[in-house]
Each structure stands twice: as structure tokens, then as C-alpha cells.
Amino acid sequence: MGLFDAFRKKKINDGLEKTRTGFFAGIVNTLTNSQIDDDLYNDLEEQLILADVGPDCAIRLVDELRDKVREEHLKTGEQALKALRELIRLEMSPTDDLDLSGKPAVILVIGVNGVGKTTTIAKLAYLYKDLGKKVMLAAGDTFRAAASEQLELWAERAEVPLVKAGEGADPAAVIFDAVKSAAAKGYDMVIADTAGRLHNKKGLMDELSKITRSVKKASPEASLEVLLVLDAITGQNAISQAQEFCRAAGATGVVLTKLDGTPKGGCVIGVRQKLGLPIRFVGVGEKIDDLLFFSATDFSEALLPELPKHDETEETAQ
Ligand SMILES: Nc1nc2c(ncn2[C@@H]2O[C@H](COP(=O)(O)OP(=O)(O)OP(=O)(O)O)[C@@H](O)[C@H]2O)c(=O)[nH]1
Ligand SMILES: [Mg+2]
CATH class of the missing domain: 1.20.120.140 (SRP54, nucleotide-binding domain)
Structure with a gap:
């Protein structure tokens, strides 16, 4: 290894x-x-x-x-x-790769309040920057006061540029500006934050389809992944709630955060089947490098590790 x-x-x-x-x-x-x-x-x-x-x-x-x-x-x-x-x-399989084929490759991060969207965006920026990508962030959460300041601090830590607008601005417009600027400056990726509300299905669909259109309008070469963030601490509850929304929202993958904070990490196992979406990343802490690409093999081995060899001898000796 x-x-x-x-x-x-x-x-x-x-x-x-x-x-x-x-x-x-x-x-x-x-x-x-x-x-x-x-x-x-x-x-x-x-x-x-x-x-x-x-x-x-x-x-x-x-x-x-x-x-x-x-x-x-x-x-x-x-x-x-x-x-x-x-x-x-x-x-939990298959877990094929994310579509990052576009120029720029856009990742839109959605999910209800407090699940860890903004932190995940910072971690993604750090991860892909480390892999040699030129990453730009878009502060698409224009709803909550101080949301873009929070993302700005993370952008500084990850040393990536951020496009933001004032509170109440149109999220689709902020993301449009970011994608346009990224395309013009030769950036590989735009990772966009959104406000934490999935409660109104119609509103969500309208907003996300507007964002999707503005991504394509800003750059016809762009690709789009929509990552739905779920909090592993709320586990099955979060997954049931997400079920009715993830199709409406056009999600293409799931991020499970806060796995470090729960003994009930088993919730990850049924997600693929229940939501019909692959898990792409898992969050295992609050620090900027606490995000992992999801691997079904690593995960199953970490949950049910092989027994130490001496158990085998004991068993045959019985
Ligand atoms: N332990 C742990 N905490 C996490 C993880 N991911 C996020 N958090 C914490 O969860 C809290 C909420 O994170 P945010 O990123 O602000 O969540 P959000 O979805 O952007 O929240 P809103 O913008 O209010 O909807 C913060 O205290 C994070 O530090 C994780 O993987 N593990
Ligand atoms: Mg946030």
C-alpha cells in the first residue's frame, strides 16, 4: 500500500x-x-x-x-x-467518477440548513486545488446574512478566488458571473454555494432550473454536477426527507457529512438504493482537509474490518 x-x-x-x-x-x-x-x-x-x-x-x-x-x-x-x-x-456501488468534463466544471451544492454545505465547498476547493485544478467559488447563498462572509473566510484559507454579491442578490446572477469569469480566466472549476432551503419543492425547482440555465448561458462549455449534502447525524430521517426532493432538484450525487460525529454511520449503506444517487464524498470532521472521495471498498472495509489473524486459529482449534 x-x-x-x-x-x-x-x-x-x-x-x-x-x-x-x-x-x-x-x-x-x-x-x-x-x-x-x-x-x-x-x-x-x-x-x-x-x-x-x-x-x-x-x-x-x-x-x-x-x-x-x-x-x-x-x-x-x-x-x-x-x-x-x-x-x-x-x-453502495457503483461509484463512478463525477462529471468534471466541462470548462469550467461547475459543482452546485444544495441541502437543508446546517447540513454542512459551506464547509463542504471549502473542503472541495482545497481538495481539487491540491489536485492541481484552478478553482473559483461562487457565494450563491445570498439569502442568509453573513453567508458570503463565511464562504469568504474559507476561500482565503483555501487560497481560491470568490465571486459574491450583496445580501438578497439573485443567486443565479452570482453563479452566472462566477462561471463567466472562470471561463474567461481559464479556471477549471466553479463550486457554488446555495441557501439552505429545500422546503418548498416548487420554489426549489424554479430556482435550480434558473441556475442551470444561467450556467449554460455563461459558458456553453460548462458541465454541471448538483451535489445534495446530507447530515449523517440525522441519518435515515435526512434520507427520507431528501427522497422527495432530490429528483425535483436534479441532484446528481450525494455528500454525507459529519460521519465522525455519529455511531450511526450505517445510514450511508442504503443511500444509493433509496435515492438512486451515488455517494461522491464523505465529511469526517470540521477541518478543511476532512473530506474524502467516497469509495465503497474503503467504506465497507472500515465498517467491518478483517479480524486479527489469531482469531482464525482460535476458531479452527475449537
Ligand atoms: N464534525 C463535523 N462537522 C461538520 C462537518 N461538516 C460540517 N460540519 C459542521 O456543521 C456546521 C454547519 O456547517 P455549514 O457548512 O455552515 O452548513 P451549511 O449547510 O452551509 O449551513 P447553512 O448555510 O446555515 O444552511 C458547522 O459547525 C461545521 O463545522 C463534518 O464532516 N464533521
Ligand atoms: Mg452555508
Whole structure:
């Protein structure tokens, strides 16, 4: 494993510490210390639901595990654990790449109040700048007082330029100016903030379609990704609420923030199926480098880590 991979793995492991040592440690314990029978499956289902996996997804995973154990003649808890890890990975896949093909590539960040949109934008700017991209930010949250000042501070920290306007200005106009300026100056990316309100479906649709039109008008070469930010602490609740909005909003992907702050990180597992959208990034802290590209493999391995080797010997010795 290269240094970069090792660093990424450590970051996701640290970010998922509460989830791994909480409910998922219970799941590992159940799997490795019980016989594979109906009681085990019932226990497992209950624990997955407690870990905020969501009832539909928990039932599906346990059914799939039951089939796999039967078909592949799995005998030990460790084999069942490996099978569950793989089922969880598949549940969250595929996670293809973001469309950043445009010039500039525009990322619009949406979500309800306080989920972590502005912080995520700062982290994205930092991440892509580090990857060698020329990034510009757009302060499209013109609704809340001090929203653009907050983004301005982050822009300074990430050392990227920001386009902003006064409170009450038209967000589509701010984003138009940013995209136009980015195209003229040869910037690769524009990452745009929006106000935290998803409550009115019609208003949201109108506003987002206006923003989408203004992106294309500002630069026909631009591509657009709309990232819906969800707070992992509110887990399944947030996902249910998002369900009815994400299509209306034309979201193309999800960012799950605050995974570091909850033992219920299991909510991530069902998102792809429930919202029909891939998870693109996960937030694992408040600092500017606390954002990770989402990887289904890393995530499933961090949730259900392989058991230390000596367990294997103990098991065969029994
Ligand atoms: N622990 C932790 N905190 C986070 C993470 N992401 C954001 N936060 C915190 O969540 C709070 C809200 O973040 P903001 O970025 O202001 O959220 P927002 O969605 O822009 O909020 P509004 O603009 O008011 O709608 C801040 O205190 C952030 O530091 C994360 O991944 N982990
Ligand atoms: Mg904000």
C-alpha cells in the first residue's frame, strides 16, 4: 500500500471510529461468536437497523446473506462476515467518477440548513486545488446574512478566488458571473454555494432550473454536477426527507457529512438504493482537509474490518 492510500485509509477509519466501535463492532461480535442460524439472522437484522442502515436495506442485506451462506456453503462466522462486507460494498456501488468534463466544471451544492454545505465547498476547493485544478467559488447563498462572509473566510484559507454579491442578490446572477469569469480566466472549476432551503419543492425547482440555465448561458462549455449534502447525524430521517426532493432538484450525487460525529454511520449503506444517487464524498470532521472521495471498498472495509489473524486459529482449534 502506497503512502497516499495508507493516509486515506487512516482518515476513513478515524472518521468512522464511532460507527465501527459502536453498532458495527456488535455485528462483528454476533457474526463471529454465534452459530449461523435463524437467531443470528434476526439479531443481525436488528443490529443493522440500530446502526441506522434503514429497515428495507437491513432486510435486503440479511436475505442476501442468507442466500449466500446457503449457496456457497459458508460455515464460519468469519466467512459470513466477509460475505456481508462484500454485500455492503455492492449495495453502495457503483461509484463512478463525477462529471468534471466541462470548462469550467461547475459543482452546485444544495441541502437543508446546517447540513454542512459551506464547509463542504471549502473542503472541495482545497481538495481539487491540491489536485492541481484552478478553482473559483461562487457565494450563491445570498439569502442568509453573513453567508458570503463565511464562504469568504474559507476561500482565503483555501487560497481560491470568490465571486459574491450583496445580501438578497439573485443567486443565479452570482453563479452566472462566477462561471463567466472562470471561463474567461481559464479556471477549471466553479463550486457554488446555495441557501439552505429545500422546503418548498416548487420554489426549489424554479430556482435550480434558473441556475442551470444561467450556467449554460455563461459558458456553453460548462458541465454541471448538483451535489445534495446530507447530515449523517440525522441519518435515515435526512434520507427520507431528501427522497422527495432530490429528483425535483436534479441532484446528481450525494455528500454525507459529519460521519465522525455519529455511531450511526450505517445510514450511508442504503443511500444509493433509496435515492438512486451515488455517494461522491464523505465529511469526517470540521477541518478543511476532512473530506474524502467516497469509495465503497474503503467504506465497507472500515465498517467491518478483517479480524486479527489469531482469531482464525482460535476458531479452527475449537
Ligand atoms: N464534525 C463535523 N462537522 C461538520 C462537518 N461538516 C460540517 N460540519 C459542521 O456543521 C456546521 C454547519 O456547517 P455549514 O457548512 O455552515 O452548513 P451549511 O449547510 O452551509 O449551513 P447553512 O448555510 O446555515 O444552511 C458547522 O459547525 C461545521 O463545522 C463534518 O464532516 N464533521
Ligand atoms: Mg452555508
